[in-house]
Amino acid sequence: MKVAIGNSLLMGVFLGFYAYAFYFGSVLLASGKESQSKEYSGGVVVAVMFSVVIGIFYLGGAGPHLKAISEAKVAGKLAFNIIDHVPKVNSKKAGLLECPNLKGHVELKNVNFTYPTRQEL
Secondary structure (H helix, E strand, O other): OHHHHHHHHHHHHHHHHHHHHHHHHHHHHHHOOEEOOEEOOHHHHHHHHHHHHHHHHHHHHOHHHHHHHHHHHHHHHHHHHHHHOOOOOOOOOOOOOOOOOOOOOOOOOOOOOOEOOEOOO
């Protein structure tokens, strides 16, 4: 029932547009007005009507592409958030010791690391 109502409304809008286009075109033809030094004719009215209808169909087909563009903008924002993230660990902090003449082997025992985003590790 909903699909039938939707289709009937869509076709009503299309047929209403056709009726209005033919009505207004006949008014322009009867008035004898000129547009850019050309007189209106039946062919011009029909060409304009079909141009508008085809343009509306193409605008309707742009919907999925606009959705893809908005999804790409969200993904780009997330990527730039990751790129611009400043870690809490500062390797240039005062108090770190530098040993330029260190020689030998360094062995680390019982060292635990935690990551701010993954506390369970």
